[in-house]
Amino acid sequence: VAAALGLVALLGVAASLPPALREPGPLSPRIASYQISATLDPRTHVVSGRERLTWRNTQAEPATELKLHLYMNAFKNEESVFMREAAAGEGRLLGAPERWGFIDVTSIRLGTQELKSAARIARCAEDEADRPGCPRDETVMDLPLPAPVAPGASVVLELDFTVQLPAIIERTGYAGTFHLVGQWFPKVGVFEAAPGGGARWNCHAFHANSEFFADYGEYVVEITAPRDHLVGATGVLAEMRDAPGGLLTHVFHAEDVHDFAFAADPAFREHRERWGDVDVTLLYHPGSAAGVARDLGAVRAMKDLLERVAFPYPYRAITIVEPPVYGINAGGMEYPTLITTVPAFTPARTRLLEETAAHEFGHQYFYGLVASNEFEEAWLDEGLTTYVTSVLFDDLYGRDRSSFDLFGLRSSRVQVDRRSVATRPAADPLETFSWRFAPGSYWQVYAKTSVALHTLEAHLGRERLLAALGAYARAYRFKHPRAEDFFRAMSAASGEDLSWFFRPAFLGTAVLDYEVSALASARREPARGLFDRDGKRLEVKQQRPAAPAVYDTEVMVRRRGDFVFPVDLEVRFRDGAVERARWDGRDQYRRFAFSRPAPATAARIDPAGQVLLDADLLNNGMNARRDRAPARRVHQGLAFLVQNALQLVGF
């Protein structure tokens, strides 16, 4: 009853809601909009809610059913897809939650018609054949409609639901008095164009390794909680008013977002500031005051970078939630205009707190504002966010120490990622649905994407690459881009077709590995044989080399993998000279010859260390052997290599 009263009150204030945007909206298509009235009982950790969903069919085909995510049922029992995958070692869950979580949808009304009995929830896992007795996942609800929603038409549903929050698990739930309420309300999937024509629902089960995908809309959400609770949420706070039972109702308004989350805790400390016309709220816990400046500094720096590269942050608010130490599993998560970081106990020189804050704010762009499908193409949100975070930290801390600088040990952010990628070659392309990655390799969507884009910097330069990334973000702001859109936008903005790089890097598993196969120098001797000079025929026999000395140096470089990437070769000589050459990297082998007054001492591929996708850096360089082998030996050695190469390619 309280919820019903709330929804009525909410409709009363809807006309006077403050704008949630910094510029006049709507900025997005507003396909799925929600009015929700919810009450949090912090004693039982139950959220009871009523939701009015307005959904518009933007496809050219009628929708005969709706599909809705019931994410919270992932935590209901061990038959959920989420728990089964977690038991197999995926995701970040260790063991069963201390308290199971679930969502019960108790009523679904279309006008006066009750639709609940037609809804279908429990099913076998996707990718699994439907069979009787299979473990039942309850995270997606199919809702057949009494009449189809025509193209361009809208449908309004009212749903009543009860959520039992789990003990903190996968970034939602409660820990002590702290509540982070995410993925909590019945949420419609995305009705999208099908590849072969027509339309289909994109509404995957909640997987241990996947995040979310939803359409944009407007949200008006009333949250009723005890008076002593501080509440932070997506959007701007529109109103606070008394509620029966000594409770307090917070009304939040969010525009052009595709999700809504909130946090509540009587233990919260609050820090507020304004950055121009953006309200910044940091909710943290006692003992974590030292994290305030660190969190805000990192978020501000990432906001500045993305505003420079892409476009101004369009919302009027950003809320940063620092969970308590005992609720750390709520940390490191992004929702529209609300992010969670980690408690401030980590030393500044590990950058963990700063990196989490910056990364999660980065998702305001790559997830929030550029809404790619996190289920199907996680590299587009996680990978791009990891890359921009690494770029930012190189700027803030220096390229050699952007990840950590501790006890004399230093590493850049991307080197940490590079090591993880090089030691575990990709079993799957990055363009793989999150739950279909080989066991334990989903993290490649973060690391390999970042390493790949850093590698592309070797070809484009960092500023050109960032400019292209910004153009991609602007082109797909408030849209659902896919990999091909990213490739096209990046190519168009950089003025060249980059598919030679994108296809192997993101759609394939080709290994990039270049090596220096041979290096040898020999002092040039006069050629022997018969020579016609000044009308006479002379025979030149073996004789002492003439002065000044000339050394012929030959370097053989080899492409060991199928990934073609242009590389630089640097050759150093005993007299201090350095020669550089560029190789397009296409052939299997390439011979480089130099003639100088001194022999070579070393040859190195990619001397600047930019081609970070290179799987084996140990073979990138070679020092000259200090023997006096004549040039013939070099040629024999090269001939042997070439023979091997020809056999390899099947000639």
Ligand SMILES: [Zn+2]
């Ligand atoms: Zn992320």
